[in-house]
Amino acid sequence: SDKFPSTTSLWLVLRKYEDGVAGSGQRLNLTQRGVPSSESGAGRMMYEQPCLQIMGRTLETFEDLQKSLAQVGLNSGSVLMRLSFKRSGQPLEEAMQEISKYFVSAQSAEPAASAAASAQPTNDGPVDRSVPNADAENAAAPVEGAAGKEPNEDVPMTEGPTAPVVENDVLASSSETPAQPGSEPQQQQQPSNTINGISVYRPPSSGTPAAAQMADDPTGFEPSIDQAKAHQAAIARNTRNQRLLSDKELEEQETAKRERLTTVQSVQVRVRYPDQSMIETTCAASETGADLYTKVRGTLAASGDELFELRFLGSKGQQTVPDSSSVRLVRDLGFRGKILVTLAWGQDVSPQTKQGPSLKEEYRSRATDLKVDLQQQQRW
Incomplete structure (x- = not known):
């Protein structure tokens, strides 16, 4: 270089x-x-x-x-x-x-x-x-001594592909799951792994992620024209002094955020268990953290007395879903689109529970492999 x-x-x-x-x-x-x-x-x-x-x-x-x-x-x-x-x-x-x-x-x-x-x-x-x-x-570069006198003319450039944004930092692999409960084509594709409105997926058969087994596409490391322009614009923004937002501006941001959340009718929550099995369920905007804990507790092979936590990555970093009927998933925790939640056992849970299967037999028998379109994700 x-x-x-x-x-x-x-x-x-x-x-x-x-x-x-x-x-x-x-x-x-x-x-x-x-x-x-x-x-x-x-x-x-x-x-x-x-x-x-x-x-x-x-x-x-x-x-x-x-x-x-x-x-x-x-x-x-x-x-x-x-x-x-x-x-x-x-x-x-x-x-x-x-x-x-x-x-x-x-x-x-x-x-x-x-x-x-x-x-x-x-x-x-x-x-x-x-x-x-x-x-x-x-024309070629200006001759020596003439540089800086006349600006170079811009050459029209072909626009490169723009990578779509996956909203709310959600797993791209959940693109095959139904976006709405009433989506008929998706329900026809995966009818066997759904029980009580919950889709069940087996743990991965290999310890190596499927994406790590796939050869990298060299063109994926080349920035497109749009990405290069966005990078240069970000550098230019960082060189300028920026003032802190006023109380009024902060309040306007919070108001706009609450208005966006009011338009959310439902979210899809994917729960990953300690044995790497997963379930996916649809939660309404009115559901609370206690409702989500009740759904997850009903799928566990362990007794209902075993303590666990549901954690997710939110706007403030790693957060824990409170087991409370007063905390709503959408309005209070900011759930939107598709959310990945991880189940973590409590400290007093027995070793047999931690090492054994997480799901009940009726759910494990209906589980299917989670298929991911790696080619499509690599293009993203």
Whole structure:
């Protein structure tokens, strides 16, 4: 990794890494690669074109690589560039002649790159003034001495996919569970694991999470254009001084929050037991913490005297659902959408209860495996 002014062209970035001026200092061959071609005769070298992937865009022509960082939307912050090579089908000597039309030669680029490294960061190597068959929008980085006089023109960028937000920090794996009790298609898919209006799921068969067994998609580590813009906007916001909210503004926020909660009719609560089995039930907005404890207690294989707690991750961090009929799940605890609740045994619970199955036999016999669409979640 290294730092470059926004007026630096993409080609010059490659040349600096190639000459060892930037990065680890190791000299590389990035812009003059050749591979033998069996189709054009023995000994004929074909040019390998460098291709840069930046924020979901692929820049693979000489005109594209002539653009500056600012012209591709990189004015500040950090960005990941992925370099690959493809066969251009063009003889190496012809490609070298074409390169000389757009960029300075390799002999003049090396001292220019060295001078740029020893000077201030804004002094980039010069780019050839004469650009045949290239319009003004795709012009190279400004020549030395002209940087900062005229702003670079913006280049229209293709919008990348936007990741949808999972509301209230809920497990994405619950996307297959019915959103409403009356959803007929979902009920037809999972009729066998429902008892007393409660869906039951077995513990996972493997100690390794299914997501950990799946190979990572390299494209998932590349930020989209929207994500890069949001990151830069967040950095800009953090550089500005912000005052504390007044009492009136805090009261308005609380009022708006209460109004949003009044629109919630029901929530789906998924309870995870100590043996990793799970149930899912629908709770009305009027139900209280005591109602939830009663539902969970009715599924336990242990006697009703065993103490346990129901914990969830709320707006204030890890919280405990109180076993009280005066605390409502939606209005007081802020439950919305789909909520994951974890059951934890009390300190005085017997070892047999802790080590044995958590659910009653009638629930365990109806349990099914929880199927998760890992491909869809990886796209998210």
